[in-house]
Structure formats: structure tokens, C-alpha cells
Amino acid sequence: MKLWRKPFDYAEKATTSGQVFIDEERCKGCGYCVEFCPREVLKMSTELSPKGYNLAVVQDESKCLACGFCEVICPEFAIRISTTNEK
């Protein structure tokens, strides 16, 4: 659907996209981040890490809204989200 006009505060409220960084040394493959991501940005890898875990990996970063759920839910502090504003 093509919008023919925009809200007055469009620039202020413009969508924020995120870059996802997963620390492979910290991730223990619990899958919480994959389960809680509302946009299916993350998935579990099929390959094992040197420690024997299936790690979380990014499958489609373009869908990330930088909501931060994954960052908050990760018990190992293995995820960091970097935000960029798209206007």
C-alpha cells in the first residue's frame, strides 16, 4: 500500500534498524533469543561450536527492529544490538 501522506512526526519516529552482534565465546546455545525475537531475525546454527553448542546466528538482519528483547533475555550477555536511524 502506498501512503500519500506522512505523519508530522515521521522523521522523529522513523524506524530504527539494528545490527546484531553475537559473542560466540559466550553463547551456550539455549535458544532464548531465537524464541523471543518477534521478527525471526535469529536462528540456531546446525553446526556445533568448539565447545559443543549449537550457537545462535543471524538469519536476516534486515528484519531487526532493535527492540532489544534478545539482548535482555540472553542469560550469558552474549548479544549486543547496535542501532542506526533510517529516515
Ligand code: SF4
Ligand atoms: S533486537 Fe529485537 S528484532 Fe532485533 S534480533 Fe533482537 S529480538 Fe529480534
Ligand code: SF4
Ligand atoms: S540467548 Fe544468548 S546464550 Fe542463549 S542462544 Fe541466544 S545468544 Fe546464545
